[in-house]
Amino acid sequence: MSDHRHDSRSHVLDQLSDHLEGDLSLEDFTRVDAHLAECSACAAELRELRDTVALLRDLPDPMPPARLAAVVMQRIEGDRASRGRVIELFRTVAQPRVVTALAAGIAALALFSTLDVGEGGLLGPSSDTERGRIALRIAPAGVPDTGAEIASRSRSLPPVTAAPGRFGRRQPAALVGLRRHLMPSQPVTFASTAPRYGIFGSAAPEVPMRDLDTELEALMADPQAFLDHMERISASARRPMIAPLVEHSARRGGVSEINRFLGRAAMPMAVPVSTAR
């Protein structure tokens, strides 16, 4: 093949897609056509390209789920209700004099019943040799939802061993953050490479995950910014998980009730599912 012929073929190959679409000038169209008439290789390329596009356009239409619109509307309504409750509650309580107390309350709420982790040391490797098991100290139902009270009572409770449960690696990660806040003088170590998730973390990709340390620090440092962050999460979370927590906190229910709420959330964390010793 001469250089001229080679250049011509290369040029034509770049224009085959446009040729298929009739998206060439008359001059280019004529030139490409002329080349195709004498070059069987390029003509074959065009046929293959045409067949490929035909196959693509021949794909069947998948039927959308029958209840897609209904589910979307339900979620919109759910998000609206959740957002309203969250924002209203936080606007109510985010006064400077109660911010610190609220931080403790949130920590307690997230921690629920699991203040002490690990039989041999608070968050050190468990004496349990079964991989993945951790020891949790479970607070009984009826413990008030204030950080100080739960912390105080939980320290005196006997330890209870619980499996990490179906929430897997997220559970100890959340506990580490809480543990650091409630007992900052105690060293915290956890032999896990799991990413840290906060209880306010969102499954929505546009909202970055933040751990509990960050959440609580943000709350104490700038209540308004925290509210804004909460609003974003609440608006974009795939399934609202904040509302049941906050709602419960407002009503000051017991641990079992919190667990019941969390059991309905999509991504509950720090909830022991087994308390067998």
Add this chain to the structure above:
Amino acid sequence: MLDSPPKAPVRAKGRRPAHEIIDPDGELVSRWQSGDESAFETLVRRHEQRVFRLLYRMMGNREEAEDVAQEAFLSLHRHGHRFRREARFSTFVYRVAANAALNRRRALGRNRNRLNELKVSQQAGFDLPPGPRDPEDAATGTEAQRRVQAALLELPDDLRVAILLYDIEGQSYQEVARVLGIPEGTVKSRIHRARNALRDLLRSYVGSAAEASAP
């Protein structure tokens, strides 16, 4: 193809439209933006087919497509106030859906995984990875269609979304450019590259199919 609204008026780059775009969804959008949620539900029903089709082809299975479709419509609802009628509402819908799909793909890190899968399958001597494992998915098409879907999933996301919008959704170059927020020239280039890549991926199949159908 779904109802194809009239083509948007051609306009010079960077200028505002000389007149308001005729949008078949215009009235519903007005009602929704005025607070009528039932209008939004109607819009969802009107667009769910095309959104789901795009997302199904982007994600490769029903479960992911359904999940992303929900996210897309929720996002649409949240950001509806940003719709300024500079393009048809359907373009806005496609834009939100495409972004939702691309975000999900990014979050899942599928690009890297798919590339790895491709390398493995090529090393194993296969032209294409196996088709979808979901029995419901597998039942939705012929062997050819499953191969095409598998080949689509091998394309980089930016090429795949462009070719889907153009060849499956029937959007014009100009509309695809608006949906993706890129110049028309880039759209053409991506579609050209995507078609060539698909042809290469399907070459043996297309060739044998052509031979089989030859007299």
